[in-house]
Amino acid sequence: MINVDFHIHSKYSGGTSGNMEIPVIAEQSIFKGLNTIGSGDCLNKNWLDHFVSSVKKVDEGTFEHKSGIRFILTTEVEDYRRVHHVILFPSLSAVQEFRDTIKDKSPNLDTDGRCNINLAGDELLDIVSNIDGLIGPSHAFTPWTSIYKEYNSLEECYKTKNIPFLELGLSADTQMADCISELKNVTFMTNSDAHSPWPHRIGREFNRLKVKDNTYDEIINAIKRRGGNEFVLNVGIDPDLGKYHMTACTRCYKKYSWDKAKETKYRCTCGGLIKKGVVDRINELHDQEVIHPPHRPRYIKTIPLAEILVEALGLSSVNSKKVQNLWKLLVESFKNEINVLIVTPKEEIERIAGEKVAQAIIDFREGKIYIEPGGGGMYGKAYLNKKNINQSSLDGYL
Numbered sequence: 285m286i287n288v289d290f291h292i293h294s295k296y297s298g299g300t301s302g303n304m305e306i307p308v309i310a311e312q313s314i315f316k317g318l319n320t321i322g323s324g325d326c327l328n329k330n331w332l333d334h335f336v337s338s339v340k341k342v343d344e345g346t347f348e349h350k351s352g353i354r355f356i357l358t359t360e361v362e363d364y365r366r367v368h369h370v371i372l373f374p375s376l377s378a379v380q381e382f383r384d385t386i387k388d389k390s391p392n393l394d395t396d397g398r399c400n401i402n403l404a405g406d407e408l409l410d411i412v413s414n415i416d417g418l419i420g421p422s423h424a425f426t427p428w429t430s431i432y433k434e435y436n437s438l439e440e441c442y443k444t445k446n447i448p449f450l451e452l453g454l455s456a457d458t459q460m461a462d463c464i465s466e467l468k469n470v471t472f473m474t475n476s477d478a479h480s481p482w483p484h485r486i487g488r489e490f491n492r493l494k495v496k497d498n499t500y501d502e503i504i505n506a507i508k509r510r511g512g513n514e515f516v517l518n519v520g521i522d523p524d525l526g527k528y529h530m531t532a533c534t535r536c537y538k539k540y541s542w543d544k545a546k547e548t549k550y551r552c553t554c555g556g557l558i559k560k561g562v563v564d565r566i567n568e569l570h571d572q573e574v575i576h577p578p579h580r581p582r583y584i585k586t587i588p589l590a591e592i593l594v595e596a597l598g599l600s601s602v603n604s605k606k607v608q609n610l611w612k613l614l615v616e617s618f619k620n621e622i623n624v625l626i627v628t629p630k631e632e633i634e635r636i637a638g639e640k641v642a643q644a645i646i647d648f649r650e651g652k653i654y655i656e657p658g659g660g661g662m663y664g665k666a667y668l669n670k671k672n673i674n675q676s677s678l679d680g681y682l
């Protein structure tokens with residue numbers, strides 16, 4: 285079993301932390317319990333140079349950092365309709381070939397980590413197939429840059445329904461997406477799409493795969509469900525916490541029902557633009573009751589441990605030193621974050637972090653955490669106590 289996060293961004297992508305470099309990413313990945321992580325941004329020359337000098341080759345498509353963390357070559361690109369795709373590459377020469385093929389179509393290949401390519405989804409699929417890579421939609425239901433904000437089916441975008449994987453995105457889970465019949469053969473991915481290496485970002489979503497070896501080819505076999513390889517778990521943050529979960533104003537983040545949003549012509553009382561939440565987009569696309577196909581793995585909903593600590597300690601930010609130090613102490617004591625969240629007995633957590641923190645983690649396990657949902661570009665927020673929820677942000681919805 286290996287834990288894999290396929291989608292992150294380097295320091296060369298817009299809006300990312302300058303700390304998104306391989307040694308930091310590797311260190312944080314270990315704390316998260318990841319075994320393998322996508323390089324992200326591998327079409328960017330500066331990033332690729334840094335990557336190649338930071339890892340050693342295991343085989344054509346598999347690389348290892350000295351910490352033991354493995355990497356595969358991945359990127360995200362934006363197509364000419366502003367749809368985002370995740371691409372996996374079988375080798376450095378495949379990355380080079382892809383670069384050569386699209387370089388005249390991309391205005392920012394080496395100036396951004398996530399490049400724009402002036403091609404359609406089906407044209408990208410053709411090029412990816414020629415280099416023997418894999419492509420699938422990123423954060424498939426979000427309102428600005430996803431496949432389903434632009435199209436009503438996979439086929440409209442790629443001119444085929446045979447797409448190997450789809451990234452659910454932070455605002456959706458398996459329960460929501462399995463009411464869309466065209467996705468029954470598609471492997472769902474839960475990836476962090478991290479822009480910073482900090483504990484509540486990198487590896488906040490990951491996939492557990494059954495493979496015979498921790499290599500690119502075995503990972504591809506798991507995506508395609510070949511030779512007994514498969515995804516056995518999707519671990520994702522509670523979709524309510526996703527920043528596009530509900531329909532909401534992009535300026536003041538007030539939530540709206542979709543009917544109400546239409547009524548106001550997508551303008552909030554504050555004048556801001558209202559954007560369709562993932563819940564409402566999936567409602568439009570849904571064409572069956574929830575049916576999980578036999579291959580669909582269990583989906584575990586989590587909340588970043590750092591956010592639980594903030595609440596338990598009554599602090600205001602995940603970036604506080606106290607939270608960061610306690611987070612580190614806990615993950616070092618119990619090997620990684622997912623163990624602390626799901627497995628470690630209460631008494632052992634209490635011994636390290638005290639009663640309040642231990643109880644908060646138990647409350648999370650028992651579903652006793654209250655979530656003020658996200659929307660309009662603002663993450664949701666987890667509370668230990670329901671009365672802390674900001675009701676006024678829900679006024680337009682309730």
Ligand SMILES: [Zn+2]
Pocket residue numbers: 360368422423429
């Ligand atoms: Zn994206």
Ligand SMILES: [Zn+2]
Pocket residue numbers: 533534535536537538552553554555556
């Ligand atoms: Zn507003």
